[in-house]
Amino acid sequence: MNRRFLRQALPFLTLAVVLAATFYVQPRTMSYFGLNLMLQYAVPIALATIAQMFVITVNDLDLSIGPFVGLVSCIGATLLFDNPALGVLALLAMIAAYGAVGALIHIRNLPSIVVTLGLSFVWLGIAVLILPSPGGKSPEWLKAIMNVHVPYAPFPIIAAIVIGVVVHLALMLSSYGVIARGAGGNPKALSRAGWSMLKTKVIMYMLAGFFGVLAGLALLGLTTSGDAHVADRYTLYSIAGVILGGGEFIGGRVSPLGAVVGALTLALAGSFLIFLKISPDWQIGAQGAILIIVLALRALVSYGEQKR
Amino acid sequence: MRAKLLRQPWVYSFGAALAVWLATIAYTHGQGAGAILTAALSFATFTIIVGLGQMMVITTGPGNVDLSIPATITLSGAVAMKVMDEDTGRMAIGIVAALGAATLVGIFNYGLIRILRIPPIIATLSSSFLVLSAAISYGRGIRIKPPEPLAQFAEAQVLGIPIMAIAVLALSVAMAVVLSRTVYGRSVLAVGQNSRAAWLAGLNVGRTRFLTYVLSAFLAGVCGILLSGFSRGAALNMGEEFLLASIATVVIGGTSVAGGRANVPGIWGAALFMYLLVTMLNTFGASAGIRLILTGLMIIGVIVAAGGEEQR
Numbered sequence: 001m002n003r004r005f006l007r008q009a010l011p012f013l014t015l016a017v018v019l020a021a022t023f024y025v026q027p028r029t030m031s032y033f034g035l036n037l038m039l040q041y042a043v044p045i046a047l048a049t050i051a052q053m054f055v056i057t058v059n060d061l062d063l064s065i066g067p068f069v070g071l072v073s074c075i076g077a078t079l080l081f082d083n084p085a086l087g088v089l090a091l092l093a094m095i096a097a098y099g100a101v102g103a104l105i106h107i108r109n110l111p112s113i114v115v116t117l118g119l120s121f122v123w124l125g126i127a128v129l130i131l132p133s134p135g136g137k138s139p140e141w142l143k144a145i146m147n148v149h150v151p152y153a154p155f156p157i158i159a160a161i162v163i164g165v166v167v168h169l170a171l172m173l174s175s176y177g178v179i180a181r182g183a184g185g186n187p188k189a190l191s192r193a194g195w196s197m198l199k200t201k202v203i204m205y206m207l208a209g210f211f212g213v214l215a216g217l218a219l220l221g222l223t224t225s226g227d228a229h230v231a232d233r234y235t236l237y238s239i240a241g242v243i244l245g246g247g248e249f250i251g252g253r254v255s256p257l258g259a260v261v262g263a264l265t266l267a268l269a270g271s272f273l274i275f276l277k278i279s280p281d282w283q284i285g286a287q288g289a290i291l292i293i294v295l296a297l298r299a300l301v302s303y304g305e306q307k308r
Numbered sequence: 309m310r311a312k313l314l315r316q317p318w319v320y321s322f323g324a325a326l327a328v329w330l331a332t333i334a335y336t337h338g339q340g341a342g343a344i345l346t347a348a349l350s351f352a353t354f355t356i357i358v359g360l361g362q363m364m365v366i367t368t369g370p371g372n373v374d375l376s377i378p379a380t381i382t383l384s385g386a387v388a389m390k391v392m393d394e395d396t397g398r399m400a401i402g403i404v405a406a407l408g409a410a411t412l413v414g415i416f417n418y419g420l421i422r423i424l425r426i427p428p429i430i431a432t433l434s435s436s437f438l439v440l441s442a443a444i445s446y447g448r449g450i451r452i453k454p455p456e457p458l459a460q461f462a463e464a465q466v467l468g469i470p471i472m473a474i475a476v477l478a479l480s481v482a483m484a485v486v487l488s489r490t491v492y493g494r495s496v497l498a499v500g501q502n503s504r505a506a507w508l509a510g511l512n513v514g515r516t517r518f519l520t521y522v523l524s525a526f527l528a529g530v531c532g533i534l535l536s537g538f539s540r541g542a543a544l545n546m547g548e549e550f551l552l553a554s555i556a557t558v559v560i561g562g563t564s565v566a567g568g569r570a571n572v573p574g575i576w577g578a579a580l581f582m583y584l585l586v587t588m589l590n591t592f593g594a595s596a597g598i599r600l601i602l603t604g605l606m607i608i609g610v611i612v613a614a615g616g617e618e619q620r
Contacts, residue, residue, distance in 0.1 A: 285441025
């Protein structure tokens, strides 16, 4: 079989295997209701993963996306609930802040890991100021969207497909998407060709901020109240999701569809491990093991690819 | 001379630490100036120990970073406390067991990077999940106190200077010598500057990276043992804060994130700065939210002021 094809199919195969294993362990999940319940939280994770993917496209890494999603959920549960206009304004300001961070990182040529690590404290601090303890209320329309019932296919699956396809069209098939990925592949060549790297980076960071906001709102719709720490693990999930989905850290090699599939796999793996009755102590460890196994398979495939 | 001094990257971190300390004692009208420094030296030593390991890892080139340090600290602390079991006679074996466990983590990390060719960030992240689970499972519900000599060593002071800080100073000097005078240290710098050139020059790139990841895990193990002595027992979240701290001290201290340039004194300045900053905000009576925001902004501010790499 064509190894390149195999490599691209690997994220989908992984998802299929985890899904099959889940069905095998707990056949009752093989239903509209079961899938809906298991994959609910895949939607915010998928959105956060897409946000991370935009930053990884330009060779940076965002270690602040988790606390950012938490902050959005706090703003959504307070400002957006009490005063929608002000809430929307605050969320727009946060997307602008993301763009400003992208500009700062580019202009001063700063290491994104350190800047976003510092930024994660800022987001968490603001969130704690807004909502010192979990509380607030989700706007009704958010709850309604997240609990929508679509006939035949569960909502999370539809949502994941829509997110993946829209971003795929925008990033992989549009002409500006090519420039954006080129900014990760060979920034020097692109800036010599007359493209502004500053503008590209700002746009990609703002897109990351936009999808971070979507992730926070989606999460709020599910949890129905805000919490500064609700998404602390999303930073790790989002990075792992991009990598599981076949993305690479450098060179602008990313895959939106893969990233969404990676996020679904991660969300599903959580349920699968619970069904397996693995001791809670080993839950995190088992996720680490799944990550390592998938990467080992990929290394195996790529190894053959290079040899030929 | 002065211009030369100002070009040293570590000057900034010490300057920042001094400024924060002065602001604090200006607020308290000089009260507790010495006590604050003693506390800063005590707490900073833990960050410095893991910072030295992280510095070596980051110096081996772009993309190299050890995210498994917090989990390794926790594992080492749990193993040390459980093996020692509050028995002074079992201290040596406990230390050996904890450092052995930490070293295994380092070997495992490098194995993932080398054999599976996983980017170091993802490799150390995945292994940290496994290590943390191992620590949680092994150290389930432990409330074991450290043996008395270990606790005393971690807290002892001479003229207001913690003995541990003196020991870590010796460790830092040793590390600086290793970095500038030994084949291994020079190899780390060479690999970080250009791994292909280093390989063509006949250096053993693989062995250099291997030793570096093992060293980082080993130092995290040392930190775990001392920390559980200092805080009177291991806790499952004891390593948490060291993820940010280890990376931030290295970078604020003037070590190049692109690799190939390390700076030992800067780690001291940066670790002291980070602790004194929190002390200052506490003294000013800032709320938790404000404290978090200012800590974040200060870290970003220092890295912006120190500047990034030149465009290559």
